[in-house]
Amino acid sequence: MGSGSRLAGLSPAQLRRWLLLFFLALLIPSGILIQQSYSQLKWEAFHLYRVQAEELSSRINERLMRLVGTEEQRGFTDYAFLVVAGEARAGFVQRSALSRYPVEAPLPGVIGYFQVDDAGRFSTPLLPAPPDQAARYGISAAELAQRQSLHNRLQQILSENRLVQAAVAPAPAIDEHGTADDSSLRPSTGSLSSAPDALRAGRAGQPQAAFDALNQVQRKVQPANKAGISQPRSRVEDLQLDRRFEEQLAAPEAPKVAVSKARTARKERSALPAPTSIEAEVDGDPAAARPGQSGLRIHTFESELDPFEFSLLDSGHLVLFRKVWRDGRRFIQGLLIEQQPFLQAAIGDLFRETNLSGMSELTVAYRGELFSTFSGQLAAAYQSRAQAVTGSLLYRTRLAAPLSEMVLIYSIRQLPAGPGGRLILWVALILLLVLCGGFYLLYRLGLRQIALARQQQDFVSAISHELKTPLTSIRMYGEMLREGWASEEKKRAYYDYIYDESERLSRLINNVLQLARMTRNGLVLELKPVSVAQLMESIRTKISAPVARAGFQLELHSDGVVGDNMLKLDSDSFSQIMINLVDNALKFSARAEVQRIEIGAALERHNQVVFTVRDFGPGVPRDQMKKIFRLFYRSENELTRETVGTGIGLALVSQLAAAMGGRVDVLNQQPGAAFRVIFPVPAGAQCGE
Template identity: 60%
Template sequence: MDLGSRLTGLNKSQLRRWMLLFFLALLIPSGVLIQQSYSQLKWEAFHRYRVQAEELTGRINNQLNKLVDSETLRSFTDYSFLVVAGDTTANFLQRSALSAFPINSDIPGMIGYFQVDDQGSLTTPLLPAQLKQADRYGIAAEELMARQSLQSRMQQILSQNRLVVGGTPGRLMATPEIKSKPIRPDTSVSLESAAPAELANKLELRALKDVVPEHEVEGYAKQEARAPTLQGQAAFDQLNRADVQRQPAKKQILSKSIGRVEDLKLDKRYEAKLAEEQAITALKEKLSQQEQSAIRRERSVMPAPSAVVEQDEAVADSSAMVQSGVRINTFESEIDAFEFSLLDSGHFVLFRKVWRDGRRYIQGMLIEQGPFLESLIAGSFSETALSEMSELLVAYRGELIRTFGGKRSDRYYASVEELSGALLYRSSLSAPLNDLEVIYSISHLPAGPGGQIINWVAATLILIMCGGFYLMYRLGLRQIALARQQQDFVSAVSHELKTPLTSIRMYGEMLREGWASEEKKRVYYDYIHDESERLTRLINNVLQLARMTRHDLQLDCRPVTIAESMDGIRSKITSQVERAGFELNLNGDAANSDRQILLDGDSFSQIVINLVDNAIKFSAKSAIKRIDISATIARDSQVVFTVRDYGPGVPRDQMKKIFRLFYRTENELTRETIGTGIGLALVSQLTLAMKGRVDVINQQPGAAFRVSFPLLPPKDER
């Protein structure tokens, strides 16, 4: 079975179905290939940004380590107002570096330094032992009030978080000489309740309001009314114990928390590929934290408390104090590494435990959470390319406390359900801030230039496939139509050949047998002649079509005058028109009859004969049986031959289709006119072969077919 018969057996629905299967057979593998390529680029981009996240976390760690290291190097005596400087035998005293006011620290959000002894009494390096002698150290009354206010705020924060007993804000709690049993690091001290103390005086309360936020001042009295008395430093021992569940007094953490880390709905498909790498990184971090937790020993000197009190009467210099006879105590201290914790009030506390003479002291500092995280973490994050495609989440012991969006820092998340994306990198900071965890969540992972290329390739491929599918579908429809038209052509040719042959044979037999009278013989001979010419035209068309199909068309174009071409038309079609009962009207341009054009005589005659034959067929039932043929010269140096009939004309939607091969305006089963559907197609092809063009316009009434050929220059101009 050949292709033509196969196409003839298909309809539009079946063709669409087969074309769709073919399209999907190409689209699915191409889509899988593009998806795999894009996924690989995404993975490479993920790994690249992950490396950036690791480097950023390393920089944050290094910056924090430098700050902690600088605080670690501070001596035990730095947390006192007065320290011994230089040679101890010189009895040279000066103010501690931590006694400067305002607080000057490299740690963002620093509130102040404090020290808590084994009885739970709070002191700070801001105030001397005797407040009334503060002016002798260069501290003015206004500055003294500010220092007392800051110490009151620190007292209030620590007592609010039940780390020290509530005391009088701004008043230094004296440390009694108590002989007690040394407290071991693992010993827990029981909690006892105690009544709160009254505020000292209006001056201290006003100073407290000047420094402390209003909500903290209002909460101070409420907190004092219900906070239990804590002896010693048991609360500090419980801060970082995992087995102790601390209940925040006012649930500040819970109110500010976004949610738990385990509740994050982050896509971990990329992170799963890096499980082994994560395990190695976690092991290195653990070893590093163990190395940093070593105990440091130092030898310190400081004036005896009673000697400082006695010396206050003779102090004259605010920057340095030298007094003979000052008793200097020399001792050895064991200083633990710093610990870090988030208080119930939302403040950070960085503290260490110091052992001296069997007694333990807590030394540390209070830090505002917001400025600390904004400066050290968000500041570094916003300067990197990570901020353009990821969110940075900060968690403390599994509780999300802050989110940073970099370039989109104005975004606010009210709950953990709003956080989405893919997990890029997750790591705890180094000790002592190892309870803080940074989590990078990808909100938008760009694939880079390679991804753009793949997108363009995918879009181009889809367009090409869709365009190819559409064109192939149109081509298939045309081939189906062509196959059916070829079948119709065979039927039409058979009919066109059979009818005149049958008539010729019938009239020939009648003449041979002598059944026709002398009057009828002339009519029969004319009919046989007309039918033989009709067969000749049909055969010539078929032979011409065969030559054109084989690309074997050969034309012999020669210069012919317009007058000669019109004479040729008259001789070829006059009898054809008259026998059909039509009137022929020839109109040539007499003024330009000697102008020449290049024509192949036989092909031009076949063009005119086909046009006239077409006009006769479609205007056979018209009221005006006339055919007009004219030759005129257009403005663009073209000779236009026009063949006009007075029939029904050509429908507008078929004006271009009628020049297609095998196309017929009527259905093959119901058509009333004869013909094979190749006459006008041959007209178009032959005209193009002679560098002309053909078109059709409707007239009122009828239709006019115009054939144009380029006009040759006059002989004297060649």
């Protein structure tokens, strides 16, 4: 009773507080453990993706170095329209590989090749010298116009970036027959007065000085937005990337520089036909020419070629160029590249082929300025704001020379923790559900235990009341009879009262003993076949007198031949069920206008016999129809209730009926309530079988 008293004194709010404290005591350590495990898996996933980023960067660098190496293997003479094929003594010339149109190059995004001599003269391998001899090399007038247009475009881009003098001569005009006007194909000399100051200074003594300065100063490149308005780029220092994972690996370091082979100047022996002696005729292959009758003079020389250099121009184009020395003269040879096609094909495509594209972004920076960003869902896009690059820093590295000013920066948009992380998340979710479910179940169980403890206290109070009242009356009447204070007329009434109260005590004690046996699982029922008629007769015998003494009228009836049906029941338990139901009806309909109890038996569908005990009292509230069969439940407060009882009668009815394979329910009538006890008729025991 000590623990029961403590439970009964505990309110639902106090129970919630204690359970919440217990819930938090479990949840907080579990959450910390799961968070630490998940963080460890995230770090391991970060390390794994970092290794993938290193491998991808190595692949990108190797590919670019291979493409640049292909360009570096080109000879000095490849930048001319005609080159000497084979032995110089044979005097056999053909068109250069760089003279093809459209331009074909291993590097993606190449616009075209160019050469600038020590006098600042610009040329490309696209045009023969002079251009009016193009037809002799199989070049149509329409193609020649396209070649001239590309030649002018290359020169225009370089002139806009103050690297060469702007062209003066217009593009060749094409007549209605597709013939080019030869006058428009004359090489342009340009005007010194129209050149920029730096270019005029170069013409005066150093015409190639602008190329020397490309990689010596920081170029202020401002990419244009969709509206054509220039916007300043953000710098790498402005990136607000989370570095917590990187800090776990090592202290912050400078970007790694990809290792490349030593790049040194090389010498080669070359041969070119003298421009004034080229009088070749096309014979068979229009791309090849042979010396004419006047002879072809071949000039043999030695040239020294520096490694390529790479730079970003003010216009946003990329330039790859080298310095070549020949006979004491310096030439600039190189190629112009469109920025986005180059980055897309050389970097973006490789990036999107990997798993990294699904969870990270790759940003290309040049000399500390954001250049372009790639992701798995979006194509390459210029970044004008550092806020456009978000997440955690995964890895960054420099490319090898000549692209060493370009830095690859990998930033994590979302870092998957892999299968282990998903497992931890599922475990965390299951644990949370278990804790929440356990909290809810413990709360419900606690509420039930509190209610049970209070009901037990009420039961003790009720049982004390139920025992004390009849015992006091029996003792009082017994003393009166013993002392001879009662007249002969009253003795009979006193004897009847003592008998009724003793019967009441017997039922109460039987109910308590039955409850004790059922609580200990010690209830043993002896199920025997018995007819419905016999059951109805036993009910009449046992309850007629109590009903009559209570001032009620008893009516028993059965439908048709239901009395012949056999049921397998324990007769004593069945009698206790019916006595409890009748006693309950007498108590709750004591003030009813109709003082009558009806007991009936009927055969319903599915071969079920239904015993009904009906009163004409107030009925049962709908919200209590299931609760009244709970142990110790009473619809009235113990301090204010007007009816007697312990709260175990209907609970025993329900449990005894279930023990014999039946069930009990209640239906409200107009007026009163009807309690029904339903038993199935065993197979082979139906009437007539």
